[in-house]
Amino acid sequence: MAEAAATIRMRGAGYYSAHTTGAKLVIDRATPLALAAIRAMDLSGAAPFAIADFGAADGGTSLGLHRAVLTELRRRAPDRALTLTHTDLPHNDFATVFQLVQGRLDGREGLGVPGVFSFASGTSFYDPIFPPGTLALGFSATAMHWLSRLPAPIAEAVHAVFATGATQAAFREQAAADWQRILLLRAVELAPGGALVFANFSTDEAGRYLGATGGRNMHACFGAHWRALHAAGAITEAEVARATFPQYYRSVAEFRAPFEDAAGPVRQAGLRLEECFTLVTPCPYAARFAAGEWTAAEFARAYVPTLRSWSESTFLGALDPARPAADRQALIDRFYAAYEADVAADPAGHGMDYVHCLMRVSKAA
Numbered sequence: 001m002a003e004a005a006a007t008i009r010m011r012g013a014g015y016y017s018a019h020t021t022g023a024k025l026v027i028d029r030a031t032p033l034a035l036a037a038i039r040a041m042d043l044s045g046a047a048p049f050a051i052a053d054f055g056a057a058d059g060g061t062s063l064g065l066h067r068a069v070l071t072e073l074r075r076r077a078p079d080r081a082l083t084l085t086h087t088d089l090p091h092n093d094f095a096t097v098f099q100l101v102q103g104r105l106d107g108r109e110g111l112g113v114p115g116v117f118s119f120a121s122g123t124s125f126y127d128p129i130f131p132p133g134t135l136a137l138g139f140s141a142t143a144m145h146w147l148s149r150l151p152a153p154i155a156e157a158v159h160a161v162f163a164t165g166a167t168q169a170a171f172r173e174q175a176a177a178d179w180q181r182i183l184l185l186r187a188v189e190l191a192p193g194g195a196l197v198f199a200n201f202s203t204d205e206a207g208r209y210l211g212a213t214g215g216r217n218m219h220a221c222f223g224a225h226w227r228a229l230h231a232a233g234a235i236t237e238a239e240v241a242r243a244t245f246p247q248y249y250r251s252v253a254e255f256r257a258p259f260e261d262a263a264g265p266v267r268q269a270g271l272r273l274e275e276c277f278t279l280v281t282p283c284p285y286a287a288r289f290a291a292g293e294w295t296a297a298e299f300a301r302a303y304v305p306t307l308r309s310w311s312e313s314t315f316l317g318a319l320d321p322a323r324p325a326a327d328r329q330a331l332i333d334r335f336y337a338a339y340e341a342d343v344a345a346d347p348a349g350h351g352m353d354y355v356h357c358l359m360r361v362s363k364a365a
């Protein structure tokens with residue numbers, strides 16, 4: 001199976017963070033963990049204090065967290081150089097990252113902490129990104145459910161949440177291997193006493209996951225609308241089968257496992273799990289509809305773009321590359337238009353509640 005990276009792409013030019021209010025709410029909830037991480041640190045060192053944001057997309061959703069952390073660091077260690085590196089896949093829209101950090105996009109608020117050295121790295125978090133022992137604080141939100149590779153196509157669905165048998169096992173094993181790989185790479189990069197804070201998509205203790213917390217199952221809706229294109233003769237059977245997200249929503253037990261194996265490589269590398277809990281963040285779009293602020297049509301028009309911001313590349317990538325680009329784009333527009341019409345016609349139960357596992361990890365000093 002192919003590397004996943006080529007088909008993972010958030011929409012650019014600030015579209016991602018402008019249409020993902022929920023992702024920012026999650027990061028706001030993770031901010032106390034990042035502040036707790038630096039509270040536990042000895043800041044007397046002379047080396048630059050290096051912060052990384054792994055899988056940052058356009059960086060817009062995490063500016064508030066970084067502002068809070070950097071302001072606190074400035075207060076406690078006024079003479080220490082501070083660096084912030086946004087990382088993502090090589091084709092990410094890094095120009096927008098710098099525009100957002102510097103407050104140069106559409107009047108949106110920038111980082112607002114003067115004198116911070118701002119960098120970016122277009123390198124996968126499945127590879128080394130920083131020199132050994134140089135990272136003080138690593139942060140990542142809503143990114144590590146993307147696997148390093150698609151372990152198997154799922155013919156009957158678009159997501160591993162509906163996989164069964166050997167296919168389900170292949171996703172589970174890939175996710176375990178990828179999680180360990182991420183942790184071991186970061187363990188090398190962290191300075192002694194450094195920390196990691198994660199807000200990762202998860203399947204929680206009640207079996208809930210993104211877009212599946214009791215109402216309409218978002219992944220089932222994706223699958224139904226994708227198959228409807230086939231039923232209408234617009235896409236082929238092969239294109240139906242190719243639409244599989246290279247993603248996995250790990251359970252809490254799966255997130256904790258590498259930290260509970262005392263003889264395992266993650267513990268041996270010095271990493272300890274300090275905090276771990278799950279969090280459901282209600283869909284802000286569904287909430288506004290429920291509050292009577294929007295008609296069904298307005299809800300649908302606001303809601304479907306947040307799904308599109310992260311899912312489009314998977315569906316686009318499933319279409320036969322021999323089709324002219326304009327035709328592929330037209331099919332994708334038709335797909336999301338049908339989803340939007342569905343929500344507008346029958347909005348009850350639609351919504352993308354976020355389900356996360358928040359974790360704070362320390363490295364031995």
Ligand SMILES: C[S@@+](CC[C@H](N)C(=O)[O-])C[C@H]1O[C@@H](n2cnc3c(N)ncnc32)[C@H](O)[C@@H]1O
Binds near residue numbers: 054087147
């Ligand atoms: C849903 S966005 C999350 C962005 C931001 N962290 C947030 O919480 O709003 C997921 C991001 O993870 C990135 N991503 C996926 N796989 C990655 C990898 N292997 N290495 C680095 N970034 C990756 C995607 O490119 C995308 O920008």
